[in-house]
Amino acid sequence: MASRALMMALLLAAVAVGCARAQLxxxxxxxxxxxxxxxxxxxxxxxxxxAPSLAGPLLRMHFHDCFVRGCDGSxxxxxxxxxAEKDALPNQTLRGFGFVERVKAAVEKAxxxxxxxxxxxxxxxxxxVWLSKGPFWEVPLGRxxxxxxxxxETDQLPPPTANFTVLTQLFAxxxxxxxxxxxxxxxxTIGTSHCFSFSDRLFNFTxxxxxxxxxxxxxxEYMAKLKGKCASLNDNTTLVExxxxxxxxxxxxxxxxVAKRRGxxxxxxALLTNAFTRAYVQRxxxxxxxxxxxxxxxxSMIKMGNADVLTGSQGEIRKKCSVPNQ
Numbered sequence: 001m002a003s004r005a006l007m008m009a010l011l012l013a014a015v016a017v018g019c020a021r022a023q024l025x026x027x028x029x030x031x032x033x034x035x036x037x038x039x040x041x042x043x044x045x046x047x048x049x050x051a052p053s054l055a056g057p058l059l060r061m062h063f064h065d066c067f068v069r070g071c072d073g074s075x076x077x078x079x080x081x082x083x084a085e086k087d088a089l090p091n092q093t094l095r096g097f098g099f100v101e102r103v104k105a106a107v108e109k110a111x112x113x114x115x116x117x118x119x120x121x122x123x124x125x126x127x128x129v130w131l132s133k134g135p136f137w138e139v140p141l142g143r144x145x146x147x148x149x150x151x152x153e154t155d156q157l158p159p160p161t162a163n164f165t166v167l168t169q170l171f172a173x174x175x176x177x178x179x180x181x182x183x184x185x186x187x188x189t190i191g192t193s194h195c196f197s198f199s200d201r202l203f204n205f206t207x208x209x210x211x212x213x214x215x216x217x218x219x220x221e222y223m224a225k226l227k228g229k230c231a232s233l234n235d236n237t238t239l240v241e242x243x244x245x246x247x248x249x250x251x252x253x254x255x256x257x258v259a260k261r262r263g264x265x266x267x268x269x270a271l272l273t274n275a276f277t278r279a280y281v282q283r284x285x286x287x288x289x290x291x292x293x294x295x296x297x298x299x300s301m302i303k304m305g306n307a308d309v310l311t312g313s314q315g316e317i318r319k320k321c322s323v324p325n326q
Contacts, residue, residue, distance in 0.1 A: 023311040025141060032111065033107070033115055035111070036114075040123045044124060053247075054096055055131065055190050056187075056242070057094060059187050066305065067307070068156050070146075072144070072146035074145075074148060083151050090154050101320065116145045119139075119142070122141070125301070129187075133249050133251065134190075134250025135250075135294035136298075139305065142311055147324040157170075158267060162267050174307045176307075180303060180304065183297050186254045193265070195231075195239075196234075199232070201226075217269050226264075252290060255285040256287070259282055
């Protein structure tokens with residue numbers, strides 16, 4: 001009897017999740033705010049024409065939002081006592097919060113109290129990719145904003161130091177499979193990273209404290225170049241291109257460098273330790289299947305954007321993204 005009750009509870013939970021996802025619609029604001037995408041894109045075009053390097057951080061911000069409490073804009077919230085998601089170590093290198101507020105203000109001017117910060121961020125991430133010469137996709141909309149943001153919950157974020165097992169577990173928790181893992185990892189084709197996110201591959205890899213204690217899976221020539229940029233394990237200021245030579249362009253070069261064992265992070269190199277993800281990397285390393293990869297990336301972004309969303313009467317529509325409504 002207890003097991004039947006448990007099964008019924010699980011079934012009802014699954015139906016509830018499915019209904020929440022079903023409520024996201026590409027034309028959700030067609031009547032209430034038909035200009036929302038135009039407003040967001042106008043701001044994005046203006047910003048990226050001046051600072052194209054902002055595209056990577058905006059894509060990353062959406063990713064970090066969706067992996068903690070789902071895509072509810074919680075990564076955007078401030079905390080007076082510094083206990084919000086943005087205060088946690090994995091998010092301290094995020095940037096673009098002020099720009100998100102600017103875009104939200106423009107949307108509020110066009111359509112007051114209508115469009116959530118979570119939806120604004122999802123649209124900005126799509127446009128960041130598209131304006132970097134990547135794919136375009138229709139973003140399902142209708143997310144609501146959460147009012148809770150807890151720094152300790154960022155342990156749900158896939159860290160750059162993760163191996164394949166950890167990565168698959170963290171992605172599975174958001175209903176994402178290993179194809180989504182390898183596809184979304186290619187978001188590293190745009191943007192930069194601080195040295196401390198990967199410097200343990202260059203220094204003191206196993207704790208032996210000697211110059212030869214390095215990650216053997218990283219290409220030695222590439223490692224030498226990275227050591228020339230990152231002074232030590234304690235270098236927390238230097239920025240390195242994640243996709244050297246084309247870090248402002250969304251392309252397939254990411255797969256080329258990963259195939260050569262030049263992926264910047266442990267998590268990039270981990271893609272070569274599984275047969276499926278290794279085959280995907282190798283297939284796209286040649287650059288011959290651009291349209292196929294672009295379609296895959298769009299599909300995985302839509303799937304990620306459905307993660308644990310708040311819809312209907314859940315949550316709220318924040319007027320400012322950094323603070324809950326009073």
